[in-house]
Amino acid sequence: SKVISHIISDRPELQHRDENPFLIPLPNVSGEVLGQLVDVSSKRDDGKDIRIKDYKNLEELLWAADYLGIDWLVDLTCQHFADSMEGKSVDEIKVMFNIVSEYLPEEEAALRSRYKWAF
Numbered sequence: 330s331k332v333i334s335h336i337i338s339d340r341p342e343l344q345h346r347d348e349n350p351f352l353i354p355l356p357n358v359s360g361e362v363l364g365q366l367v368d369v370s371s372k373r374d375d376g377k378d379i380r381i382k383d384y385k386n387l388e389e390l391l392w393a394a395d396y397l398g399i400d401w402l403v404d405l406t407c408q409h410f411a412d413s414m415e416g417k418s419v420d421e422i423k424v425m426f427n428i429v430s431e432y433l434p435e436e437e438a439a440l441r442s443r444y445k446w447a448f
Contacts, residue, residue: 331398356394419448
């Protein structure tokens with residue numbers, strides 16, 4: 330990852346892996362999500378089919394991949410989100426992502442009437 334490479338290059342004491350085990354601080358990535366990142370990355374390195382739909386914290390995986398600069402994983406998680414929305418109605422997507430409408434019922438009805446193609 331770009332972030333980890335920068336952390337190591339900025340701190341010379343981290344560059345001597347054989348001499349001392351070291352910790353790399355990743356404040357924006359939980360241990361569980363880091364484990365998922367390692368799992369997905371190792372599957373990719375082995376040429377295995379990557380199925381991330383099994384992960385509970387897909388959104389956290391996306392944010393961690395973005396924070397760490399792992400572009401291929403950002404693309405993969407975004408594609409998963411897009412695939413999961415395909416063919417669903419606006420109401421189904423709102424339920425899926427726990428989206429609460431900011432419009433009053435009459436405002437939403439007017440929008441639905443005006444933009445029928447979107448609903």
